[in-house]
Amino acid sequence: MNTGIAERGWSLPEAASAPSEDYRSALRRRLFAADLAVVLCWASTAGAVALYLLSGGVSQIHSKADAVTALGIIAGLAGTNLILIMLLLAARIPWLDRAVGQDVAIGWHRRLGKPVLYLILAHAALLTLGYAATDGLDVVGETAAFLSNRDMILAYLALALLLAVVVTSLVAVRRKFPYEAWHLIHLLSYAAVLLALPHELSYGGVLAAGTVERIYWIALYLLAYGAAAWYRFAKPLLLSLRHDFRVVSVERLAPDVISIHLRGRELGRLGIAGGQYATWRFWSARNWWHSHPLSFSAMPHGDLLRITVRGAGSGTAGLAGLRRGTRVWFEGPYGLFSRHARSAPNLALVGAGIGVTPLRALLEDSRHSGGETALLVRASDESQLYLWEELHTLCEWHGGTAFADVGPRSRATSSWLSADAVRRGVSLQSVFPRILHSDLYICGPGPWAELVAQEAKALGLEDHQIHLERFDS
Amino acid sequence: MRTRAVLGGVFSSAAILIGAWSLSGAPKAVHVAAAATTTGTTTPGSGTASSGTSGSAGSGSTGGASPAPSSTASAGKASGTYTGSVVSTQYGNVQVQVTLSQGKITDVTALQLTDREGRSVQISNYAAPILRQEVLTAQSASVDTVSGATYTSEGYLTSLQAALDQAG
Numbered sequence: 001m002n003t004g005i006a007e008r009g010w011s012l013p014e015a016a017s018a019p020s021e022d023y024r025s026a027l028r029r030r031l032f033a034a035d036l037a038v039v040l041c042w043a044s045t046a047g048a049v050a051l052y053l054l055s056g057g058v059s060q061i062h063s064k065a066d067a068v069t070a071l072g073i074i075a076g077l078a079g080t081n082l083i084l085i086m087l088l089l090a091a092r093i094p095w096l097d098r099a100v101g102q103d104v105a106i107g108w109h110r111r112l113g114k115p116v117l118y119l120i121l122a123h124a125a126l127l128t129l130g131y132a133a134t135d136g137l138d139v140v141g142e143t144a145a146f147l148s149n150r151d152m153i154l155a156y157l158a159l160a161l162l163l164a165v166v167v168t169s170l171v172a173v174r175r176k177f178p179y180e181a182w183h184l185i186h187l188l189s190y191a192a193v194l195l196a197l198p199h200e201l202s203y204g205g206v207l208a209a210g211t212v213e214r215i216y217w218i219a220l221y222l223l224a225y226g227a228a229a230w231y232r233f234a235k236p237l238l239l240s241l242r243h244d245f246r247v248v249s250v251e252r253l254a255p256d257v258i259s260i261h262l263r264g265r266e267l268g269r270l271g272i273a274g275g276q277y278a279t280w281r282f283w284s285a286r287n288w289w290h291s292h293p294l295s296f297s298a299m300p301h302g303d304l305l306r307i308t309v310r311g312a313g314s315g316t317a318g319l320a321g322l323r324r325g326t327r328v329w330f331e332g333p334y335g336l337f338s339r340h341a342r343s344a345p346n347l348a349l350v351g352a353g354i355g356v357t358p359l360r361a362l363l364e365d366s367r368h369s370g371g372e373t374a375l376l377v378r379a380s381d382e383s384q385l386y387l388w389e390e391l392h393t394l395c396e397w398h399g400g401t402a403f404a405d406v407g408p409r410s411r412a413t414s415s416w417l418s419a420d421a422v423r424r425g426v427s428l429q430s431v432f433p434r435i436l437h438s439d440l441y442i443c444g445p446g447p448w449a450e451l452v453a454q455e456a457k458a459l460g461l462e463d464h465q466i467h468l469e470r471f472d473s
Numbered sequence: 474m475r476t477r478a479v480l481g482g483v484f485s486s487a488a489i490l491i492g493a494w495s496l497s498g499a500p501k502a503v504h505v506a507a508a509a510t511t512t513g514t515t516t517p518g519s520g521t522a523s524s525g526t527s528g529s530a531g532s533g534s535t536g537g538a539s540p541a542p543s544s545t546a547s548a549g550k551a552s553g554t555y556t557g558s559v560v561s562t563q564y565g566n567v568q569v570q571v572t573l574s575q576g577k578i579t580d581v582t583a584l585q586l587t588d589r590e591g592r593s594v595q596i597s598n599y600a601a602p603i604l605r606q607e608v609l610t611a612q613s614a615s616v617d618t619v620s621g622a623t624y625t626s627e628g629y630l631t632s633l634q635a636a637l638d639q640a641g
Contacts, residue, residue, distance in 0.1 A: 042482030
């Protein structure tokens with residue numbers, strides 16, 4: 001039944017004759033774009049508050065109640081600006097993916113979650129207090145007054161949704177939900193932010209008709225929702241229809257590991273870089289409701305594509321039964337775990353278990369650059385050395401070596417190596433003698449990958465030399 | 474490089490905020506302009522209510538109930554523009570101008586609105602269009618006050634009644 005790439009024999013990369021890619025200028029451009037993104041986050045938030053100051057917001061403060069109200073307005077403006085930035089960070093904008101990578105963008109998105117909630121809660125609390133003091137009402141009376149307004153009812157609803165979204169995203173709470181349930185709740189944030197819009201435009205008059213602020217805010221809303229609608233929903237759908245991926249075969253590499261071979265149209269137009277991933281949805285009765293973020297485990301060959309998956313999650317186990325011809329939708333390709341992130345002449349790859357799949361594609365997609373290439377694979381036993389033959393052949397083709405560190409983990413010390421390797425004094429430096437002039441690509445379970453990254457940083461590698469791709473084990 | 478990003482962010486934000494703070498030192502001009510814009514927007518098609526008039530709100534030039542009918546009554550039904558009295562509230566003066574056509578209220582323009590405290594401008598900007606619409610629908614000054622904008626509403630409706638009384 002297998003007519004996959006492995007049986008056909010995959011071809012080695014063409015020997016490229018352009019060794020001196022200018023890593024430096026590419027790196028400088030990328031870091032500039034990344035820093036610019038951070039500066040824009042800060043500056044736009046300050047800008048939102050500045051527009052309020054410019055319209056005379058503060059000069060109208062004549063009492064304590066006015067001051068409380070003004071603070072509440074500022075908290076709301078800053079919070080909403082940051083929420084819209086969060087939507088943009090999660091919108092899969094290609095520019096951002098190329099600059100910092102989707103995972104870093106989502107990391108920023110996460111870090112903003114709690115501060116934003118605090119700002120919005122402060123906004124609600126301060127304005128209730130400020131308005132109550134001005135109107136000579138108590139908090140309950142003022143809340144009742146607010147609730148007599150239709151736009152304010154929507155705003156309270158938005159606040160409740162926002163609370164639900166942030167609380168379910170707290171690490172401790174999130175573990176208790178299946179991913180799909182969490183994701184559905186999380187998508188409610190689009191509704192929450194939209195429900196808050198009417199009261200922003202009508203109530204209080206800060207964004208009254210004809211003001212610059214109103215134009216700024218409507219533009220920001222359009223930008224955030226437009227980007228999300230296009231890059232998260234419309235574009236993936238259109239790409240899925242254009243490339244029309246179908247399952248060709250499922251190949252079993254180990255009892256719990258399978259490669260899925262896909263056939264699609266016009267693969268060249270996808271611009272896949274080795275090491276990237278896509279989020280896949282298989283349209284079979286068992287799998288359609290589940291989406292899987294999976295790395296490409298080989299570069300496209302002709303109209304064929306391969307992804308390799310270990311049956312770790314509840315949903316991935318069902319993939320083994322996929323039938324030939326099953327329709328496949330995808331979002332991607334995403335990620336900066338590729339040759340686009342190169343910043344140094346040598347290539348050092350470290351993978352654990354199924355984490356070798358993006359490294360396998362990255363090796364195939366890397367050109368001879370005059371530097372050294374080496375790979376270290378970590379596995380607790382031989383059966384976990386997935387795709388080993390391919391990795392070995394590719395490393396040799398690059399003139400490098402593939403090492404395997406097989407054996408149980410060291411119990412005494414917290415090391416990312418096997419107990420045996422620790423005893424023999426193996427380290428990043430001993431495996432990769434030129435590590436300081438290398439790009440280090442690490443792919444494996446989160447805590448393990450962190451240990452590798454820590455050792456690299458201790459050796460003196462710069463942040464931009466270390467490329468991490470984590471997955472939950 | 475991350476340091477550069479954070480420093481850039483902090484300094485640009487600080488510059489924007491400090492700049493805005495110091496520029497907002499001349500708030501009155503901005504404020505009057507904003508009020509004028511709002512008034513102008515809420516009363517489209519009212520030729521007599523130029524933004525200039527409302528912009529000079531508080532100058533006292535129209536103090537008192539000085540009628541300025543631009544046309545005379547015909548067949549007993551009043552037509553023209555009538556300016557209501559200035560009603561002072563604890564949040565500032567309120568004064569409106571009404572336009573009648575054959576005894577029918579065709580437009581109400583706010584010449585002055587409560588503006589004494591921070592929220593008053595916001596409240597009056599929010600309440601004025603609602604009051605205007607209610608008056609145009611009811612064709613009288615006997616309409617409900619807008620909740621949360623009691624002072625503005627009472628001043629608005631009192632001044633309106635004064636203007637209507639002039640028209641007879």
